[in-house]
Amino acid sequence: MVVAATTDKGTATREMILGRAYALASRKGLEGLSIGELAMAAKMSKSGVFAHFGSREELQLAVLEFGAQHFGERVFMPALREKRGLPRLRAIAHGWFDWVRENRHGCPLLASVNEYDARPGPQRDRVVAFMDQWRGITARAISLAVEMGELRADTDTRQFAFEILGITLALNQDTRLFDPKQARAQADRALERLITAYSR
Amino acid sequence: MVVAATTDKGTATREMILGRAYALASRKGLEGLSIGELAMAAKMSKSGVFAHFGSREELQLAVLEFGAQHFGERVFMPALREKRGLPRLRAIAHGWFDWVRENRHGCPLLASVNEYDARPGPQRDRVVAFMDQWRGITARAISLAVEMGELRADTDTRQFAFEILGITLALNQDTRLFDPKQARAQADRALERLITAYSR
């Protein structure tokens, strides 16, 4: 028989810790996340928290994984249930727009891009993989819209994805620096203008 | 007679320190910048460096000021020498694109937006002021292009500026995560498409 490596309660606690860590990382970034502070937030001892991950780096990677998991469930999966073409493409974009609003103090995934883009290591690798996954899924959704004739045949999918990324990053920034509602309206308008431009 | 608060050599050293601090902050962020590490980079003692700023927060603000100053000289001033309308608008955008490339390990100003957007305090205030300055200058350049008839009369300047911001942020991200040249080409194309869309 196989002996479980962890206990039910163990994984539950780990998930609880990751939730707190995600919230803390939203405000202070993954590099600003300390085990002592996390332990206080989780009402546990430092060593108790530490034992779940084995190192600070593993904790950071776990938080990234936690975020990627939730993003997938909240953005990708609903979008992939939409029908091919523009509906699915809009769902990807709007899902991300909503995600930006919901993560009120910032999305740790996007924040981590800025923290690790110039720092080689597993964290950067994870972030690159995440952004690459997004690009792949989005590019495919665009391609399908092209195949269905909803976008022009000469549409450059990479270019299109690049511009959606830009709209989202501007939304992400203006949401927290200035007026969230206005930022969202601008993002929506930019997206529709983009789609129109590539429509036949 | 007025007694100078600082010595010539003093300000020179301070500028040297800020240069190293800017470089360090490019890689580790303003929050990842430590005085001990900065002292090593400047080949000075910790207390020697510290005395120039009085606190870590003042050091961070000085680095932000240093970056804003250089950005103004490198991007805003050349652009304001271009003639009104699209030439000036393009100069603002391309100047920023170039700036992203030149700051190879990241622009501390843009990185600081992500570090401080959810953390009230002087650093956040400074970053907001900087982005607000950019928005103001860019919006005015757009307005002038409208007045000169180069852009449609019903052009929404805020919307336009929002989209330029997005293009730059996407460029900033893709430059360091993926292929810089491709990212730059995509940014240029996005900008031209944007201008075309708002042209009569």
Place this chain on the structure above:
DNA sequence: GAAAAGAACGAACGATCGTGCTATTTTAAA
């Protein structure tokens, strides 16, 4: 050149960092 002011250093502070080690408590399987 003397006197005053500023710049830089060295040492130390309390606090916190990540991490290890050992004990104790709690959970899951027999």
Place this chain on the structure above:
DNA sequence: TTTAAAATAGCACGATCGTTCGTTCTTTTC
């Protein structure tokens, strides 16, 4: 219910953090 394993706590470590203080060296002013 006993027993082995896993989860958690407690404590201590060396390192580094920002900051303070007193001293020394260097620059400026008269």
